[in-house]
Amino acid sequence: MDYNIGSYGSEFSESASESEVQQNKINKQRNNELYKKPDSGRLGLLHHKHRTLKPSKRSASDLVDVEEGKRMRYHGLLALDAYQRHKKLVNDYLFLYGGKRSDFTRDSSKDKTDRDVIKENHRFVWEEEEESEKSGRSWEEELAHKYWSKLYKEYTICDLAKYKENKIALRWRIEKEVISGKGQFICSNTKCDEREGLRSWEVNFKYTEGGGVRNTLVKSRLCPECSYMLNYRHKKRDVTKKVKKHERRKDKKKENKSEEIETSDPSTSSQGENPRPGDDDHIWSKPIPVEDTKSREDEFEDYFDGLFL
Incomplete structure (x- = not known):
């Protein structure tokens, strides 16, 4: 029996050629x-058998x-x-x-977000050699370095929860903390918001990173209570900026002037209440008081003293 029927052949079979398809x-x-084009046939009744019928409505x-x-x-x-x-x-x-x-679900076990990549490749301090070798870094390290370059590395934020175990966590400040003053005008401890009596401490921070031990000098500004926790085991170096001599002199002059006004003769106050006829002439005869004007350099020094304490 022949099973090779043409109507059952596959057009996509490997054995079929293009001509066969x-x-x-x-x-x-x-x-x-x-x-099929319908054929009306020849005229006459003898040839009605040779005519082809129209396609059915069903087809x-x-x-x-x-x-x-x-x-x-x-x-x-x-x-x-x-x-x-x-x-x-x-x-x-x-x-x-x-x-x-x-079968259509994708394996998401190896998926990573940008935050995961930064966590894996983040470094507390990038060395100068590592910064110059841009071509040798992967895109993950490039992403971590770009995030690190946007941090503010003047002062640090610290976590002193385990200070008795001599374990202190430090990190750099972000833009939001710089704007609010956290870490410079507010205590840098994460659980403290004290603003008075802050002191600057230089800390030799020793940490493990990339399978090795590293250390670097950083600054932290802490209140007296947090300073005690920071120096619980070892005394750190106090680098709080001292007040300049000319500023002390200005403060003393202001104090002396205020004392002179307070200890003035009480008769002047009574004269002020009941002025005499010749007091107006006496006021205009006095020299014009000259206010102490600061130079531009003094203004810049006062401004930067508040920033770099």
């Missing part, structure tokens, strides 16, 4: 009733349904967004070919 398409078109409606289904599916897919279109295609695939939805 084209021939199969031509044969299908010939056999289809809609592709025409089937072809119209197929084309309409294609059009609806095409426009239906276009109306969906990318995610809904993906879900529809996956559901159709599972419905036709079977399988599990878990």
Whole structure:
């Protein structure tokens, strides 16, 4: 029995050549009733048997349904967004070919966010050699270095929760903390907001990073209570800026002037209440008081003294 029927051949089989595929398409078109042109035949009753009939309504409606289904599916897919279109295609695939939805889930165990990458490659201090070798760094290290370059490294924020175990955590300040004054005008301890009596301490911070031990000098400004916790085991160096001599002199002059005004003769106050006729002339005869004006250099010094304590 011959099973090689042409209608059951696959156009996508490996053994079929291009010529065979084209021939199969031509044969299908010939056999289809809609592709046949109706022939009215010759005139006369003798040749009515040779006429070909028109395609049936059934075959025409089937072809119209197929084309309409294609059009609806095409426009239906276009109306969906990318995610809904993906879900529809996956559901159709599972419905036709079977399988599990878990086969389409992506393995997210190795996914990392930018924060995870920065945590893995962050360094407290980047050496000059490491900063110059940009070509040898990976994109993860580049991302961590870019984040580090945006930090403010003048003062540190510290965590003194384990000060009795001689364990202190330090980090650099961010922009929000610099604007609020945390770490410079407010105590740098994370659990303290004291503003009075702050002192600057130079700490030789020793830490482990990248499998090795490193140390660097940093500054922290702490209140008296937090300063005691910082110096619980070892005394740190106090680098609080001292007040200059000319500032002390100015303060003393102001104090002396205020004392002179307070200890003045009480008769002057009574004279002020009951002025005499010649007091106006006496006031205008006095020299004009000259206020102490600061030079531009003194103003800059006063401004930077508040910043770099």
